[in-house]
Amino acid sequence: MRPLTELETKTFFEKLAKYIGRNITHLIDRGDETYCFRLHRDRVYYVSESVMRKATSVGRDQLISLGICFGKFTKTGKFRMHVTCLDYIAQYAKHKVWIKPNGEMPFLYGNHVVKAHIGRVTEDTPEHQGVIIYSMTDVPLGFGVTARSTSDTRKMEPTAIVVFHQADIGEYLRQEDTLF
Amino acid sequence: MDVSEVLAAHKQKFKSVSVEGKIIPLEFDLGLLTAYDQNPVDEAALKKNKDEYLHELSRDNAQLLFNEIFQLQTISDDNGVMAMLPNPTTLLPREKPLPKPKPETRWEKFAKAKGIVNRKKERMVYDDNSGEYKPRWGYKGINDDGSKDWIIEVPAGANPMEDQYEARREAKKERIERNDKRHQRNLEEAAVATKMDQKAVNKGDRPNMDNVRSLKRKEIENQILISKNSTASAGKFDTAIKGDLKPKGIKRQFEPNVAADLSKEKAGNMSILDRVVGKNGEDLVNVRKAIKATKARR
Numbered sequence: 001m002r003p004l005t006e007l008e009t010k011t012f013f014e015k016l017a018k019y020i021g022r023n024i025t026h027l028i029d030r031g032d033e034t035y036c037f038r039l040h041r042d043r044v045y046y047v048s049e050s051v052m053r054k055a056t057s058v059g060r061d062q063l064i065s066l067g068i069c070f071g072k073f074t075k076t077g078k079f080r081m082h083v084t085c086l087d088y089i090a091q092y093a094k095h096k097v098w099i100k101p102n103g104e105m106p107f108l109y110g111n112h113v114v115k116a117h118i119g120r121v122t123e124d125t126p127e128h129q130g131v132i133i134y135s136m137t138d139v140p141l142g143f144g145v146t147a148r149s150t151s152d153t154r155k156m157e158p159t160a161i162v163v164f165h166q167a168d169i170g171e172y173l174r175q176e177d178t179l180f
Numbered sequence: 181m182d183v184s185e186v187l188a189a190h191k192q193k194f195k196s197v198s199v200e201g202k203i204i205p206l207e208f209d210l211g212l213l214t215a216y217d218q219n220p221v222d223e224a225a226l227k228k229n230k231d232e233y234l235h236e237l238s239r240d241n242a243q244l245l246f247n248e249i250f251q252l253q254t255i256s257d258d259n260g261v262m263a264m265l266p267n268p269t270t271l272l273p274r275e276k277p278l279p280k281p282k283p284e285t286r287w288e289k290f291a292k293a294k295g296i297v298n299r300k301k302e303r304m305v306y307d308d309n310s311g312e313y314k315p316r317w318g319y320k321g322i323n324d325d326g327s328k329d330w331i332i333e334v335p336a337g338a339n340p341m342e343d344q345y346e347a348r349r350e351a352k353k354e355r356i357e358r359n360d361k362r363h364q365r366n367l368e369e370a371a372v373a374t375k376m377d378q379k380a381v382n383k384g385d386r387p388n389m390d391n392v393r394s395l396k397r398k399e400i401e402n403q404i405l406i407s408k409n410s411t412a413s414a415g416k417f418d419t420a421i422k423g424d425l426k427p428k429g430i431k432r433q434f435e436p437n438v439a440a441d442l443s444k445e446k447a448g449n450m451s452i453l454d455r456v457v458g459k460n461g462e463d464l465v466n467v468r469k470a471i472k473a474t475k476a477r478r
Contacts, residue, residue, distance in 0.1 A: 001437060002434045002435070002437055003434065003435045003436075003437065003445060005434065005435075006448075006452065009448075009449060009452045010452055010455070010456060013449075013452060013453055013456045013457075014456050017453075017456055017457050021457060022453075022457050024453050024457070025450070025453065028446055028449050028450060028453070029446065029450070034442050034446070036442055036445060036446075037449070038437075049442055052437075052438070053438055056437060056438055123469070124468050124469050124472070126468070
């Protein structure tokens with residue numbers, strides 16, 4: 001376990017900013033307790049200071065996980081977000097997509113979101129923008145990246161992909177052992 | 181017969197050799213057959229009739245250059261009359277950088293410190309024995325170390341049976357060998373000096389045999405490490421040799437995990453965030469939305 005280097009922080013924030021933009025401030029600077037990001041076995045964890053201090057007494061090999069896993073660094077140095085961080089980024093999401101009940105299942109099985117399944121979209125979402133996907137009852141289901149801007153989707157066919165799948169809560173079952 | 185009219189008519193066909201209207205006189209570099217005209221270009225005339233204006237200008241300047249050439253001293257021979265051109269005055273920049281000063285040899289350094297100056301001596305010297313001029317050294321030179329003496333006195337305390345000619349030859353061989361060694365040492369030190377920190381060399385630090393050896397050692401160590409990695413398994417399954425070199429990796433340094441307070445880390449994260457997202461975050465005005473709204477109003 002160690003703090004992130006400057007380069008790692010930069011790549012991490014760049015990915016995170018795609019979803020929540022400047023709201024990363026609220027993750028770093030919280031009212032209740034000091035939270036920090038820690039790297040352990042290529043994974044980035046969002047931990048409160050007290051938990052982090054306690055975790056220092058656990059050996060590197062013995063420490064499985066701590067706090068909330070936000071994602072991991074790939075071997076090529078890119079950052080990949082895990083669905084475990086959904087609760088945090090859903091709070092501060094800038095752009096959202098709501099999907100109809102008949103589209104929930106296909107999405108939770110790891111498929112992209114097609115136009116026919118879309119219930120509502122945040123107005124003026126640009127192309128390739130990170131979005132949070134909600135069910136119509138406002139339950140966050142995962143996140144993805146828009147394939148087209150909102151205005152462009154109007155002209156598209158119902159079967160066209162509108163949001164590329166990035167992560168969904170079905171992964172809690174499918175990738176149970178590597179997720180945390 | 182009056183030919184003045186004919187001459188005048190003939191003269192009419194050519195332009196005058198005197199050129200007027202130059203505010204700044206031209207600069208000439210006759211060595212390069214060049215004239216520099218620094219007068220401003222008449223823009224109006226240039227725009228009006230470009231070709232004609234340029235033609236006129238170059239004719240005038242060429243005329244001035246020729247006037248200047250005709251004032252030079254001339255010589256005439258079978259090929260005709262020729263002007264003697266002065267040396268060029270225009271300085272051209274050097275194509276290549278100045279050569280770096282060669283590293284001094286040990287003797288050069290010593291001579292400098294002692295103030296010994298190399299004085300030129302004539303190549304040929306008068307030889308009293310033969311009554312001829314002979315080279316100071318080298319082939320058929322006078323410097324034969326007495327090997328041509330027809331008789332040599334045995335020095336006091338020396339073995340009378342020893343061949344003194346042989347002894348002289350031996351001594352000469354030895355001197356040559358010693359000088360060769362010194363030459364080699366100078367070459368090695370010069371090679372190191374070019375690799376050494378240029379600042380240290382400029383300060384007057386000379387490479388000595390110690391850092392010649394350490395540099396060689398470093399080079400050899402590097403080669404050993406490279407060759408160790410050059411096996412099929414990249415050195416992984418080689419039999420370990422006791423006291424063998426271990427490759428030194430790069431030590432990474434991280435911030436302390438549990439600092440006294442995390443405010444410093446937080447501030448660092450904030451500054452990185454500023455760089456990633458921009459100081460003011462997103463634009464205050466959503467331009468797309470604004471355009472759409474104004475369009476809808478119309």
